[in-house]
Amino acid sequence: MSLDLSGLKATVLGGDERETETLRLLQQQGAVVDAYGCPPSAEKVLGRPQANSVRAALDGAAIVICPIPYPAADGSLYAPQSKEKVYLSVDDLSTLAPGAVLITGVATDVMRTAETTLDFQLREYEHDNDLMILRASAIAEGAAAVAIQHSPVTIHRSSIVLTGFGRTGVALGSLLVAMHARVTVIARNPVARAIAYQMGMESYSFEHLNDVIKNADMIFNTAPALLFTRQVLAHIPEDTVLIDMSAPPGGVDRDAASDLGVHFVWARGLGGVAPRTVAQSQWIGITRLLQAAGIQA
Numbered sequence: 001m002s003l004d005l006s007g008l009k010a011t012v013l014g015g016d017e018r019e020t021e022t023l024r025l026l027q028q029q030g031a032v033v034d035a036y037g038c039p040p041s042a043e044k045v046l047g048r049p050q051a052n053s054v055r056a057a058l059d060g061a062a063i064v065i066c067p068i069p070y071p072a073a074d075g076s077l078y079a080p081q082s083k084e085k086v087y088l089s090v091d092d093l094s095t096l097a098p099g100a101v102l103i104t105g106v107a108t109d110v111m112r113t114a115e116t117t118l119d120f121q122l123r124e125y126e127h128d129n130d131l132m133i134l135r136a137s138a139i140a141e142g143a144a145a146v147a148i149q150h151s152p153v154t155i156h157r158s159s160i161v162l163t164g165f166g167r168t169g170v171a172l173g174s175l176l177v178a179m180h181a182r183v184t185v186i187a188r189n190p191v192a193r194a195i196a197y198q199m200g201m202e203s204y205s206f207e208h209l210n211d212v213i214k215n216a217d218m219i220f221n222t223a224p225a226l227l228f229t230r231q232v233l234a235h236i237p238e239d240t241v242l243i244d245m246s247a248p249p250g251g252v253d254r255d256a257a258s259d260l261g262v263h264f265v266w267a268r269g270l271g272g273v274a275p276r277t278v279a280q281s282q283w284i285g286i287t288r289l290l291q292a293a294g295i296q297a
Helices: 017-028 042-046 054-058 109-117 129-150 167-178 190-198 206-213 254-260 275-292
Strands: 009-013 032-036 063-065 100-104 120-124 159-163 182-186 202-204 218-221 241-244 263-266
Touching: 009 017, 009 054, 017 032, 017 042, 017 063, 017 275, 032 042, 032 054, 100 109, 100 275, 109 120, 129 167, 129 218, 129 241, 129 263, 129 275, 159 167, 159 206, 167 182, 167 190, 182 190, 182 206, 190 202, 202 206, 254 263
Parallel strands: 009 032, 009 063, 063 100, 100 120, 159 182, 159 218, 182 202, 218 241, 241 263
Antiparallel strands: none
């Protein structure tokens, strides 16, 4: 998909290498690009340093792109390579061009408040189902890479428990089965459990979680809920790696995991493992939202 963004200022905030690719795609459509809190690689696209503040980056922007990963509990944007946390304020957003479009995975409270008083359009694409399916394979590969890095055993022939079986869970389960793992899915939805069974996995409801994880070599959590409480964590074997893929605040009691010596990894931003592929899929959603918002040069 293409757009004519000639002469429009487009700003990208935070994120990882996906956002560098997004900057490049915006530039290819004619936009005048700026960035703040992006990886250092963004400066190669810009041909100069990033803006020295959020306000400077937003000033006069007609398009603002924020990361897909959920903001942290304190409202800061996902920006793992930024030297400082990236926050948006209503004052910062007041400097946008009239009728600007702000696209984000999930909006912060500040974004929602600002939209009610300022002249810009807020668009979220975390719940764009086809877009999330397009990027699910890259996230699954990223999760497998984390497991390979942190586990003392191979995925091949390992006993793996996968909690949650939505878009990401289906992609991950399919990949793990293809790698010849023995996968057990824990899901609330009986239809999801039936699909997992049809795909060659064992499947149970959450009431069986404690029993199932006792024999797991690896555990992947994709469910956006606090499932791994202290009581549940106590059932995890010593050498098992627990990989939480859920958004903030996460699905694991991290303090309890540390107290109990559970090998725990909170794997956020896995789409960044294959930034070019994922950025291309995100660009489909960005283009769709910009067209719907009537953005044109």
